[in-house]
Amino acid sequence: MSANRPAAVVVLAAGEGTRMKSKTPKVLHEIAGRSLVGHVVAAARELEPEHLVVVVGHAREQVRGHLEEHYAGTRTAVQEEQNGTGHAVRMALDELGRTPEGTVVVVCGDTPLLSGETLRALADTHAADGNAVTVLSAEVPDSTGYGRIVRDGSGAVTEIVEHKDATDAQRAIREINSGVFAFDGQLLADALGKVRTDNSQGEEYLTDVLSILREAGHRVGASVAADHREILGINNRVQLAEARALLNRRLIERAMLAGVTVVDPASVFVDVTVTFEPDSVILPGTQLLGATHIGEDAEVGPNTRLKDTRVGRGARVDNTVADSAVIGDSASVGPFAYLRPGTNLGARSKAGTYVEMKNATVGEGTKVPHLSYVGDATIGEYTNIGAASVFVNYDGEAKHHTTIGSHCRTGSDNMFVAPITIGDGAYTAAGSVITKDVPAGSLAVARGQQRNIEGWVARKRPGSAAAQAAQAAAGESAGES
Secondary structure, eight states, X not given: OOTTOOSEEEEXXXXXXXXXXXXXXXXXXXXTTEEHHHHHHHHHHTTOOSEEXXXXXXXXXXXXXXXXXXXXXXXXXXXXXXXXXXXXXXXXXXXXTSXXXXXXXXXXXXXXXXXXXXXXXXXXXXXXXXXXXXXXXXXXXXXXXXXXXXXXXXXXXXXXXXGGGOOHHHHTOOEEEEEEEEEEHHHHHHHHTTOOOOXXXXXXXXXXXXXXXXXXXXXXXXXXXXXXXXXXXXXXXXXXXXXXXXXXXXXXXXXXXXXXXXXXXXXXXXXXXXXXOTTOEEOSSOEEETTOXXXXXXXXXXXXXXXXXXXXXXXXXXXXXXXXXXXXXXXXXXXXXXXOTTOEEOTTOEEEEEEEEEEEEEOTTOEEEEEEEEEEEEEOTTOEEOTTOEEEOBOSSOBOOEEEOTTOEEOXXXXXXXXXXXXXXXXXXXXXXXOSOBOTTOEEOOSOOOOOOTTHHHHHSTTXXXXXHXXXXXXXXXXXX
């Protein structure tokens, strides 16, 4: 635990975000598998604060429910009316029930690129410099439209000047305000009581606390973010997409530096919760989502989408969609396979071309190579399921289970009508509809006897192309004889 552990982190997430033009609250829009506010909460938790409070307002029940579901232990404070950032922080301190003794970090709920490392540097700078308040700033290529950080000769911040109010000299400053701050908790609480509302919006501005504390003789400092892109806030869907691209690149670079080969980073998308082992290979057009894990030497893609799926070491997954599945070591999946929730493929097994599986356990070395549906089933080891097989698991009211043993060979175009059990080492004939249990080592044949009706085409389809072809074939046969 850091010696500079904050007394509290306050996340401002009460705004409506009208420029998103969405029924979804702005802070609940997602990038890389987390909501915007979720990214901020995750970064804040890296500081291990004594208290973490998210200020909610617009769609408060929806935002609060999201936090309770995904970020248990996070407290919320309600800002009934959007009366400014200073008012929002006051609501957070009221929720705590006492004035925090120590550092209070205030962050915006729409800054998903902000890292815990940068927040830690802010808290450390705040403590080391003995500031009353420390601003997280950034040096940007183009500071147009941003509030400029003005410093004195000692490096202390004298003021934050908005672009419209800045002189030409101040407009040349590239260091800008991020809207993220570290405060002395006691001084913050006192200064918030002095913030006025005599401005064009009639709101309590948190930035007014800086001038109040400086005029009282306290030092105001700044901590410069290493990457100015971390402070980017999201106000519309264009910015949401830009942030998604930046975060995705960060995640992919982190994976590559850890030993993962990503053949075309521009066409691969990953969530923050995805994990990799070294020497795995990700091919173009691949999406890795949720709690997906890619094992050592595995190759995934191209054109594959995996969600909450575990891929074993040395497995090959090609042109596949999988959700909540387990793919064993050295297993082969695809191309064009669909693994639905509950699928568990054993080591060296195969789910081949145009194979769909759901709630199925497939044993080591077992193959389902082509054009088949396997649902609600258990298949043993080293069994081969013939092409175009269907596990008939639904009777219109309930799902039923099929069990096929080890070292079985089932014929092509089989229907397995559940509930049914096929014993170890059994065979089934091609074209069979299996409705009864098959004992171990048996051959099951369940199909009608073939009957050929000679001359049927000539009688029933006279003059047709088929009839003419049959007549020609008969003539050729007579000639040969």
